[in-house]
Amino acid sequence: SKTIKSKRIGLSKNDIKDSFLENLFFHIGRVPKGATIMDYYQALAYTVRDRVFKEFVTTVKRISDEDLRVVAYLSAEYLPGPHLANNLLSLGITEQTAAAMAELGIDMEELILQEEEPGLGNGGLGRLASCYLDSMATIGIPSIAYGIRYEFGIFEQHIKNGLQEEYTDKWLQYGNPWEVVRSEIGYNIMFGGSTKHVTDSNGNFTVNWIPDSKLRGTAYDTPILGYKGYGSILRLWRAEAIDTFDFSAYNKGDYYKAVQEKILSENITKVLYPNDEQETGKELRLKQQYFFVSCSLQDLIRLHLLQGRILDTLHEKFAIQLNDTHPAIAVAELMRLLVDDYQIDWDKSWNITQRCFGYTNHTLLPEALEKWSIPLFRRVLPRHLEIIYEINHRFVQELKYQHGCSDEQLSRMALIDHSGEGSIRMAHLATVGSHKVNGVSALHSELLKKHVLYDFAQLWPDKFCNVTNGISPRRFIALSNPLLTGLITETIGSGWLTDLKELSKLENMAEDPTFQNKWMAIKQTNKASLSDHIKLETGISVDPSMMFDVHVKRIHEYKRQHLNVLNILHLYLQIKKGNNKDMIPMAFIFAGKAAPGYFMAKLIIKLITAVGDLINQDTEVNDKLKVIFLPDFSVKKAQHIYPAADLSEQISMAGKEASGTGNMKLSLNGALTIGTLDGANVEMMEEIGMDNFFLFGLNAEEVQHKKQGNYKPGDHYVHNLHLREVMDFLISGALSPENPKLFQPIYEQLLYDDPYMIMADFESYLISRAKVYEEWGNQSNWTKKSIINVARMGKFSSDRSIQDYSSLIWKIDSFQNRP
Numbered sequence: 001s002k003t004i005k006s007k008r009i010g011l012s013k014n015d016i017k018d019s020f021l022e023n024l025f026f027h028i029g030r031v032p033k034g035a036t037i038m039d040y041y042q043a044l045a046y047t048v049r050d051r052v053f054k055e056f057v058t059t060v061k062r063i064s065d066e067d068l069r070v071v072a073y074l075s076a077e078y079l080p081g082p083h084l085a086n087n088l089l090s091l092g093i094t095e096q097t098a099a100a101m102a103e104l105g106i107d108m109e110e111l112i113l114q115e116e117e118p119g120l121g122n123g124g125l126g127r128l129a130s131c132y133l134d135s136m137a138t139i140g141i142p143s144i145a146y147g148i149r150y151e152f153g154i155f156e157q158h159i160k161n162g163l164q165e166e167y168t169d170k171w172l173q174y175g176n177p178w179e180v181v182r183s184e185i186g187y188n189i190m191f192g193g194s195t196k197h198v199t200d201s202n203g204n205f206t207v208n209w210i211p212d213s214k215l216r217g218t219a220y221d222t223p224i225l226g227y228k229g230y231g232s233i234l235r236l237w238r239a240e241a242i243d244t245f246d247f248s249a250y251n252k253g254d255y256y257k258a259v260q261e262k263i264l265s266e267n268i269t270k271v272l273y274p275n276d277e278q279e280t281g282k283e284l285r286l287k288q289q290y291f292f293v294s295c296s297l298q299d300l301i302r303l304h305l306l307q308g309r310i311l312d313t314l315h316e317k318f319a320i321q322l323n324d325t326h327p328a329i330a331v332a333e334l335m336r337l338l339v340d341d342y343q344i345d346w347d348k349s350w351n352i353t354q355r356c357f358g359y360t361n362h363t364l365l366p367e368a369l370e371k372w373s374i375p376l377f378r379r380v381l382p383r384h385l386e387i388i389y390e391i392n393h394r395f396v397q398e399l400k401y402q403h404g405c406s407d408e409q410l411s412r413m414a415l416i417d418h419s420g421e422g423s424i425r426m427a428h429l430a431t432v433g434s435h436k437v438n439g440v441s442a443l444h445s446e447l448l449k450k451h452v453l454y455d456f457a458q459l460w461p462d463k464f465c466n467v468t469n470g471i472s473p474r475r476f477i478a479l480s481n482p483l484l485t486g487l488i489t490e491t492i493g494s495g496w497l498t499d500l501k502e503l504s505k506l507e508n509m510a511e512d513p514t515f516q517n518k519w520m521a522i523k524q525t526n527k528a529s530l531s532d533h534i535k536l537e538t539g540i541s542v543d544p545s546m547m548f549d550v551h552v553k554r555i556h557e558y559k560r561q562h563l564n565v566l567n568i569l570h571l572y573l574q575i576k577k578g579n580n581k582d583m584i585p586m587a588f589i590f591a592g593k594a595a596p597g598y599f600m601a602k603l604i605i606k607l608i609t610a611v612g613d614l615i616n617q618d619t620e621v622n623d624k625l626k627v628i629f630l631p632d633f634s635v636k637k638a639q640h641i642y643p644a645a646d647l648s649e650q651i652s653m654a655g656k657e658a659s660g661t662g663n664m665k666l667s668l669n670g671a672l673t674i675g676t677l678d679g680a681n682v683e684m685m686e687e688i689g690m691d692n693f694f695l696f697g698l699n700a701e702e703v704q705h706k707k708q709g710n711y712k713p714g715d716h717y718v719h720n721l722h723l724r725e726v727m728d729f730l731i732s733g734a735l736s737p738e739n740p741k742l743f744q745p746i747y748e749q750l751l752y753d754d755p756y757m758i759m760a761d762f763e764s765y766l767i768s769r770a771k772v773y774e775e776w777g778n779q780s781n782w783t784k785k786s787i788i789n790v791a792r793m794g795k796f797s798s799d800r801s802i803q804d805y806s807s808l809i810w811k812i813d814s815f816q817n818r819p
């Protein structure tokens, strides 16, 4: 095939320099003199984008030329992080580009910092989707990822007087050089109205949906380049009015009406819902979900027919993965398209649908499981409600007559929950409409089969499987920790970045003093760099020789940031009492956003900052203790924090964290983990070994047992002096003299309810921490364990996860294994 020959994509230093100057002139309309840093960044972004395109266009061409089977990943959230440095790494041109910029007197690091990251996600689920995109492009799984192009992403977090404040995220304020608008690729999307069931002259029965509003979805493509690999597409949909301006209204002077449709339409993709694990049931959220799902499925059908295929074979061409229930309406939408628009009979359509979809569940929290109210659904998607009723009816019939299910079972398994005004269980729709359902860690997948989807797992045991999460080693070590990457590559070669299992070769260096010193020196350098960043962001100076104890993730009661705070208060009170003279200096570093409407999470942030204010200015203790809350946690910030961590806090109540991925990122950067037997911590400990992991707390079964045994948190308060001290300190007013009762809600919830067993796990946590402090005392032994941790993290690459999805669910070959 004719490959593009042009200096525009040359990879040499001079080619890059020339292209940069050309793009500065032709794209930005500037010459170096008078150009701003942002102009330089944009010019470099276009220069790198051109080189990404080469791979991207080649891969897309190959997929259509060879009519390959393709994975379509449907996710309402993505957290790609900044693109520039990652694309330089994937192209393998970081050095020569930095040299080209230096010759022009430009510091490339400064340009890299200019990029606003697309914060199109809340946390774990969104970032996982982006790690998977990187892995599919690296391994060479033909793939296309669909999502929503929110105009405003996750809010910017500011901490004022210790409280979280939310600010609009203006990621698009300087435009986005990494995306290409595909104005011709667009689809009409309908909402509301009613349906008309008609039987035409030759007795064919069809249903017409007469919507009461229509708008258009337009594709914006961001090319994704794999590491020395292939290309993939992140296709995000933006909502626009079909008629953006109503001239007749304007002529009548009704200027608002003239633009009304435009405003209402664009509202659909205006902003990301900032709720993580809390379902809100808002109409706009349902419209967002349906909007991007319908655009995506119409696009897949267009691509399929373009290949000259018939819809009967849609499932042979596309493996469609549902990233949680947020895109689950896709099951009903594909049925509508096949039955109503392409007149394919129901059973055949249903067969195609089930064989197309796979569904990944990411949470067991009851409040996070989406259930849409029937009245809302009827108002927004009347035809889909009919289709879901039909799916439900046929399913219940099957349960009744083929499986002899009892009425309780039927009402437990039905897609429709008839209680109250009635609601649709989206997890049931996704499960019934898919051929495979998976959890995201071994423990989570087991709990999914034992609890949330128990009846379905009994009915269809083969439908259920597990794919443990993974992380991209490109972004989360090669990009974020170049020093450690350099040391590892010089020690075991560079193959590990695409085959993480190779890290095991490091194991025999674990006790080598020279290697250990290099290892420790790198950690120290990364800690010093983070310490500078902390000083810049918070004004607080942290001595890099302290142990950096890192707790960074969304703020949520089940993640138990407040258990960590109780431990810090214990240390503080011990020092104040003159005990702990020999305690090791500790810097506790927190970061994470709370959903704006989540009262307890926001109060926990205030508690962390209040404890920080008390300790950091107390000269009796602040040489031993520092407590930092770093604002506005993001992918960009995370890349700065993970390489500097000594200890990783993964202390969720067992059975609540589906997997966790921050745990993997911290461990891969040499941090040791203190954690519970929850999510992927279990598999990490299996790989890393009990001796190299600080385990504590109740396991999932013990939690269940204790909950059934009417758990009395107050008993722990009575019997544990240290716990009583810190609890009483919470409401002593010392932390909030202006409002002594400020933390009463936390105090009372822990004492009388404690749904996340903080009181029960407090003692075991402290015991495990004592071991941490003891081990830290022997730096060479600690470093040995840190090296072993990294050496045994091979399993947790997102490349391995994608290989599991490919073999267990998608049945697809990678380019690599194709001739």
Ligand SMILES: CCc1ccc([C@H](C)CC(=O)N[C@@H]2O[C@H](CO)[C@@H](O)[C@H](O)[C@H]2O)cc1
Pocket (backbone or CB within 6 Å): 122, 123, 124, 125, 126, 128, 275, 276, 277, 278, 279, 280, 324, 362, 363, 368, 369, 370, 440, 469, 657, 658, 659, 660, 661, 679
């Ligand atoms: C309806 C509101 C809502 C929004 C997002 C979510 C996500 C599923 C929350 C999420 O990100 N879950 C996290 O997913 C990660 C990737 O699998 C896991 O590693 C985390 O354990 C899980 O909390 C649930 C409900």
